[in-house]
Amino acid sequence: MEIKNVAVLGSGTMGQGIAEVFAIYGYNVKMEDISDEILNKALKKIKESLVKLEQKGQLFGKTSDEVMSRISTYTTIENAVKDADLVIEAVPENLDLKKKIFAEVEKFAKRETIIASNTSNIRITDIAKDLKYKDRVAGLHFFNPPVLMKLVEVIKAEDTSEEVMEILVDVVKKIGKYPLKVMKDTPGFVVNRINAPESLLFCLYIDHKVATQEEIDAYFKSQGLPMGPYELMDYVGIDVVYDSLEYFAKTLNPCYGKCNTIKELYNNKMLGMKTGKGFYDWSKGRPFIDVKKATDKVSMMDVLALEINEAVKLIEQGIATPEDIENGVKYGMNRPYGPISVAKSFTSMEIKSKLEELASKFNCDVFEPAESIKNGLLRDAIEGRLKVKGVEEKKVKEEAKVKEEKVLSAQQFNTIKVEKYESKVAKIILNRPKYNLISGELLDELEKAIKYLWNDPEVNVIIITGEGNVLSAGADLNEFVGSSFQFLENSRKGERVFQLLSEMPKLTIAVMKGYALGGGFELSLACDLRVGTEDVQIGFPEITLGLVPGWGGSQRLSRIVGLGKAMELIVTGQRITGKEAYSMGILNKLYKNPDEEVMEFAKSIAQNSAPVAVAMAKRLLNKGSQVPIDVGLEMESFAMGVLFSTEDLKEGIMSFLQKKKPEFKGR
Ligand SMILES: NC(=O)c1ccc[n+]([C@@H]2O[C@H](COP(=O)([O-])OP(=O)(O)OC[C@H]3O[C@@H](n4cnc5c(N)ncnc54)[C@H](O)[C@@H]3O)[C@@H](O)[C@H]2O)c1
Known part of the structure; x- marks a missing residue:
């Protein structure tokens, strides 16, 4: 089936962005909400965004008016979905509301219409539970803002047909996005599940008085994050964080319900930026976080270990492939790397001991290591050599042999x-x-x-x-x-x-x-x-x-x-x-x-580190440790001078600028 007509239900933050993306790529879009007033506001925002894209020459030669003419608005589900090939629901994150909307869509849509939810966390299978035709229901999870973010998770619920998955993967590619295939339905799918344990950890840091929110935010900002974790929670909304944690407590692990500070903020209606107060006071704008206050009581390693652990659990459960998890985190969180590439620098043992330390310190089994990490199989997991239930069984040893170096x-x-x-x-x-x-x-x-x-x-x-x-x-x-x-x-x-x-x-x-x-x-x-x-x-x-x-x-x-x-x-x-x-x-x-x-370790150095620089570094460290510092510094400057004239330096800098892998020649 070819998708031509798309209905988007809900015209809030996500609905308007999704409608805009489909219209840019030539689809006819019907956008629905509970009132014309809300719909008109959404149209205004879409127009503003399109004008900006037009000015930057990013509308593929179309005008913003041309794109706008493809979007029509409705206040009844019946009119919005009756000739739709694809319906995308983007109403608030509430299971009962979504179930009600889906039941109505089923009443008015054609039998072959695909019905998708943009839910952040709720299992699609639960939303589709009472429907008559469940094979055509799936998840289509966009990231905010949909116009800019490259990732869309395509979620297979328990009854979703393969054909529907194929059509959705294809349509996601056609709108210029990366389709991450979530092969089994799970709360939070992939990217939000990778994030869930660290959100819990940030809450527990505060509950356990490890340090203050300013000190922890200062530390993570000093590590290069654009926002500290508490500043980010305030920005997203304490209610959104609280609802997610409560949902994960019900569906994944009761430990997610342990966060007292978040509960308190939520109960006191201190919802962050939107109410002017949350972890911080936002009444005078974005809080100032002084990186000089960074604490050493928390560590980036805590977060990396949790992300790697959750990624391995997703692989073990056959939810997504390592490649999709890596790209999902990169594109969904706008990062230069994902947990799979980070995991390559660690052994099972290093990750296991960090996780066990966190699990025992906070008495929380969400942080317990995944089976493969416990069994020293981190590398097998991230390289796709695990036997995964429901996914084609790959023999670990045979695969390892095929991968053996020539x-x-x-x-x-x-x-x-x-x-x-x-x-x-x-x-x-x-x-x-x-x-x-x-x-x-x-x-x-x-x-x-x-x-x-x-x-x-x-x-x-x-x-x-x-x-x-x-x-x-x-x-x-x-x-x-x-x-x-x-x-x-x-x-x-x-x-x-x-x-x-x-x-x-x-x-x-x-x-x-x-x-x-x-x-x-x-x-x-x-x-x-x-x-x-x-x-x-x-x-x-x-x-x-x-x-x-x-x-x-x-x-x-x-x-x-x-x-x-x-x-x-x-x-x-x-x-x-x-x-x-x-x-x-x-x-x-x-x-x-x-x-x-x-x-693998040797190969990564042999291929990613410039050989002359490695030889120089080796001499500098070995000889430098035996001479006074001023002599060592002189040796360092001398090494820099020599390296400056190497072809490898040019190759390294050019490759970095062109975002490609360098090919060092050792000269
Ligand atoms: N905001 C994000 O960053 C983000 C990212 C990914 C996914 N999501 C998910 O997308 C969904 C929508 O989130 P949002 O941020 O766009 O919410 P929002 O509150 O900005 O928008 C929701 C819209 O749905 C409308 N609505 C409410 N009841 C309706 C009904 N019965 N029929 C039609 N429309 C109705 C509201 O009027 C509103 O315009 C949620 O499930 C959310 O979890 C949000």
Whole structure:
């Protein structure tokens, strides 16, 4: 069916915007409301908006009068819908009112007319509950203001037919918008559901007196948000926030009903900007928020973790795809990024521990981590590899294999392997199972591999890992024979090779798994970054053998964890777990399957960070930490001077301006 005639019921903020969009794109629009007075006001506003668009040349060569002539107004539903192909309801957010309107539309519309609601949160299935023909009812959720916002959520209720979904997705594309397919009906759909837990958190911050609204708003504004959360709630309307939270309390989780401050404001009719008072006094205009008052008792990480968590829950429940969730948040909230791309910088463990902290601090299970996050499957969830009920089942392992990087070339030494991948990542794999003990031969071969990769333009990042489940349990004690002099030479060889590794102009990442003891730990410390499992055993047992950590171990550890902690670990020979190492800053990331998960991390640096700048940054940090600050600053200026003449800098700046992905050449 081709949509030509559209009826819009309700001509308020959203109705008038929706009518305007359809008229701009050539549809005949019938707009309906309870009085001519209201309709005339709406027509006036539409005209004003069209004139502005016309002046900016955004009406595709049409005049505002031409567009206006496509909109007619009505005060009865019967006249508005009788020849409509599509009806969009945009009356106030009240289930009973919407049900009443839908029943009336069913009475007067043609059988094939599609009936859609622009509700913000109410399940479409509940609105359609008493209708005779439910297959033609769906959600069409526009964002405010509809003329500017690119997103429309297309919601499939329990009985909506596939054909109706296809027609609606098509019509949304025809009016120049992005259709986010909400494949299962849920309160708040996608974007408002992603927002719901953080709204709750903001209320609980105040209820629990974590800080004042000014201090919290100041913090979030200092983080780049255009409005603080409380200023925004006042702007949207405390009644709108209260109604949403109450609805989510009834339909999603009773915890949403816990917000005392919002309840109090609502009961005292302090509804924000519209009544002149809410969290702030608006009687003299927009409140001034002094960013100098920013508190450090709240954190952006709280909000990011909640958004990622809700996004994962939506994916697990088969409500939307990761791609649609990412684009939905970008287009629906006018942001440069969505929760899926943000999630790529975190491990399941990082998100899980933040969520558990919030859930226990506020005694609120809305903040509990999603199953996939609990089970270390964050990456599988955001990359669409979860088995989702009702959605085509994808086998996690098979998909992971398909996504595996293509090996460009591989070199087999006696004790190590070197693999180069298409993505400008290389792996050096210690290959002396079962413990990958570090022998003199392994050090010689590692030196060759480092020299072989040193200037390779096809490699930007090098991962150092071990064959099997262990990085390395240490030096091969079978070689602890011979004279003191031979032992000294052996020690120097390790120092030389590890120093070479730390100085190479490529970023190196060690994968700490199973054991990273003695030489294995020393090797990891010579790398620039370290990732690993929660349970990897890490330590310097040398002291218990009558030795001190060699191969740079006695020097590098204190530069990472500080003198006190390094002293403790070295003189006790104590082993720590990956989890402890992560909290001490030894590990940069915790992974469940580090060899698989580290590839994404390495790939993102190999492809998004300019290679010459990475090499410079590495030298600046490593050498800069050993010299007085004025010398370090001189090195920094020198590095800037060198980087200024690189092709990569030009590529980076041009790509940023043209909003495209840079292709760095390493020169
Ligand atoms: N305002 C937003 O930012 C926004 C964004 C997305 C979705 N929504 C949703 O869109 C819907 C409308 O919101 P709004 O902000 O446009 O509200 P609004 O109050 O600005 O407009 C509602 C309009 O409906 C009219 N109306 C009331 N009863 C009616 C009836 N029986 N028949 C016909 N018209 C009737 C009112 O006179 C008013 O003009 C709500 O469900 C809301 O949740 C709002």
